[in-house]
Each structure stands twice: as C-alpha cells, then as structure tokens.
C-alpha cells in the first residue's frame with residue numbers, strides 16, 4: 001500500500017511548469033496532492049529531502065529488457081530494478097526480443113509479465129516489420145490495439161524505402177511515433193568501429209557516419225511526405241545533428257535522442273580493444289561528440305535515452321570483431337549525463353531533468369514528467385553532490401557490460417517512487 005508522504009526541504013524541480021523552488025512535496029494515495037485539500041490531522045511520513053533535488057520520475061525511452069527469450073542477460077524483474085536504482089519510473093521496452101514483439105500476443109505477454117514482476121512502468125513497443133526482417137509490414141493496427149506506445153525495428157532498420165514509406169503512412173494514421181535505428185546496412189557493412197582515425201590505427205572495420213546520415217535524411221523526407229512522427233534513436237554523428245536541425249526548422253515532425261555514452265566518450269576509447277566500448281552506432285570522433293552536446297543543449301536533440309543493452313560477460317569476452325554490440329546504462333545514466341552536461345555548465349539541473357523526464361514523456365505520449373497535484377506520484381530524489389564510483393558488480397541489472405566501470409562520478413538517486421510506492425532507496 002502506498003501511504004502519505006511529505007518530502008521536506010528539497011529543491012523541487014518540475015520542468016513541465018517551470019517550477020524550481022525549495023519546499024515540501026506531498027504524496028497521498030499514490031498521487032501528488034495539495035495538502036490543503038486533505039484534513040488537517042492527516043499524518044505524514046516525513047522524508048528528509050534537504051540538499052536534494054525532488055524531480056519527476058525519469059523516463060527512459062530506449063531500453064532492452066531481453067524478455068521474452070534471453071533471461072540470462074536481463075529480465076523484466078531485474079531490468080526494472082536497475083531502472084528504479086537509476087531514478088527511472090518508466091521505461092520503453094524495445095521489441096528485439098525472442099520472439100520479436102511483432103504480434104499482439106507477445107505484447108500481451110510482456111504487459112502481463114511487467115504487471116507481475118516489474119517495479120516501474122513498462123511501455124512496450126512493437127516491430128515495424130515482421131520478425132524485424134524489413135520485408136513485410138507487421139500488423140501495426142493490432143499492435144496498437146494491444147497497447148504499444150511506438151513502433152520500431154530497433155537493432156535493425158528497414159532498408160527498402162518503398163516499404164518505409166508505407167510504414168510511415170500507417171504510423172501517421174495510427175498516430176504512433178516511429179523510433180528509428182538509423183543504419184544503411186550496405187554502408188555500415190559489418191563495421192564495428194566508427195570509420196576514422198582510430199578504426200584505421202586499430203585495424204577495425206569502419207562503420208561510416210554516412211550509414212546513419214543516409215537513413216536520417218531518407219526518413220526526414222518520408223516524414224515530411226507522410227506526416228508521420230519520426231524519432232531518430234541514438235544519434236551519433238555531427239552530420240545527423242545538422243540534418244535534424246534543418247528538418248526541424250522546416251517544420252518536419254522529427255525528434256531525436258542521444259545516449260550518455262555518445263555524449264561522454266569518443267572512439268579513442270577503443271584503443272585497448274575493450275568490448276565494453278563496442279556499441280551500435282559506434283562511438284564517434286571528438287567533433288561528433290561536440291556536435292551531440294551542442295544538439296542536446298539547443299534542443300535539436302530532444303532527450304537522453306540509455307539504449308540499455310545487457311549482454312552476458314562470456315559474450316563480451318571475445319575478440320572485438322565477434323562481440324555483440326551494446327552497453328548497459330540504466331544505473332549510470334543520470335550521473336554520466338550530469339558529469340557531461342551539468343558539471344561542464346552546458347545545462348543546469350532543470351534542463352537536465354527536462355531531458356530525462358518531461359520531454360521523453362511528451363514525445364512518447366506517456367504519463368509522467370510532472371509533479372502536478374493529481375498526477376501519479378512518480379518521482380526521483382537526487383543527491384546532486386554525492387560522489388561515488390561506478391562498480392559493475394553492484395549493479396541490479398543481470399549484466400555488467402558498462403563502459404564506465406571505475407568512473408568517479410557525482411550525482412546519485414537516493415529514492416525512487418512509482419505511484420506513491422517507494423521502489424528504491426539508497
């Protein structure tokens with residue numbers, strides 16, 4: 001049961017209405033409340049939030065929970081525990097599971113499982129194409145009826161522009177956003193590292209930025225034609241940022257996300273062939289990183305998403321070429337984002353919270369991102385000053401594949417509440 005809480009003396013940040021003040025926030029029966037609306041004798045359980053930030057629960061629009069099919073990497077239970085520890089009250093689950101979430105019954109299974117074992121909200125997505133093969137449309141209307149919040153073939157990308165046009169026409173009709181993994185596979189062609197200085201020096205097969213930029217430009221044209229809502233996932237190149245910026249100026253319905261690792265790191269990190277730095281799209285150059293930071297600051301890139309992609313250690317402990325792509329991110333995202341954007345004074349805390357909560361909620365059309373009275377009490381209490389060392393062994397995720405092991409970071413989630421229930425406390 002959720003009770004009556006008074007979070008006292010915290011810095012209350014609500015980007016949905018521009019609120020930024022020190023004060024008390026009240027939760028009753030699972031919702032934010034105005035205490036004046038309750039009897040004076042209401043007894044509150046006090047939570048001291050002084051010196052801390054009280055923010056709407058963070059929302060991660062790009063998470064791989066690996067269920068159904070690969071519980072050795074992650075489960076809905078372990079993944080949502082990791083999410084809660086990272087301050088997330090909701091995650092959007094990618095459909096590249098086994099089987100892929102391309103049928104309504106799979107979506108039903110995920111929702112049922114999330115209700116039973118999830119401790120934060122789980123919003124499923126459905127595939128664009130059957131089996132994510134990029135050949136035939138998935139049953140998009142039935143997927144919508146089954147409760148998906150968006151459509152995506154994440155991990156792959158429909159290469160056939162004609163099929164993509166049809167997908168966009170349907171998505172526009174169904175009013176569902178398309179979350180696009182932008183990769184022209186004939187251009188990336190088995191590449192494992194950003195094509196540039198380091199891929200040459202290290203003798204790794206290059207993944208050119210062009211592979212991403214070709215699809216970003218194609219999809220912008222298709223979104224303009226069809227009116228579909230296009231969301232470009234995990235942007236990694238300066239050229240992509242420029243394309244999205246120009247399209248937004250023209251009024252195209254395009255949004256974009258960036259991951260903490262693309263904001264924090266460059267391909268120089270590959271110097272030791274450590275597979276903890278292997279992800280898709282790959283880490284870019286210094287110029288790419290600069291452009292991504294500029295893009296998230298000026299709003300060209302709308303929000304930050306983790307692309308939390310758990311893999312077992314034995315899978316990652318192989319030669320660089322053979323290791324799977326992807327890194328975990330739920331438990332380090334807030335601190336890494338604060339290190340790269342707040343400590344550098346590129347953003348302030350309200351700006352960061354907006355990009356981790358309010359903006360993704362709005363773009364995905366899911367509840368949350370606000371502390372308004374009456375809304376479900378989804379919140380995160382953050383200590384912006386707490387210093388800690390990233391220790392993968394302490395992760396609640398089943399996987400340890402982080403590029404940030406050993407990092408000294410500042411900023412930590414002290415408490416997470418979902419619907420008025422405390423699901424994490426440090």
Ligand SMILES: [Zn+2]
Pocket residue numbers: 154155156181233234280281
């Ligand atoms: Zn992807």
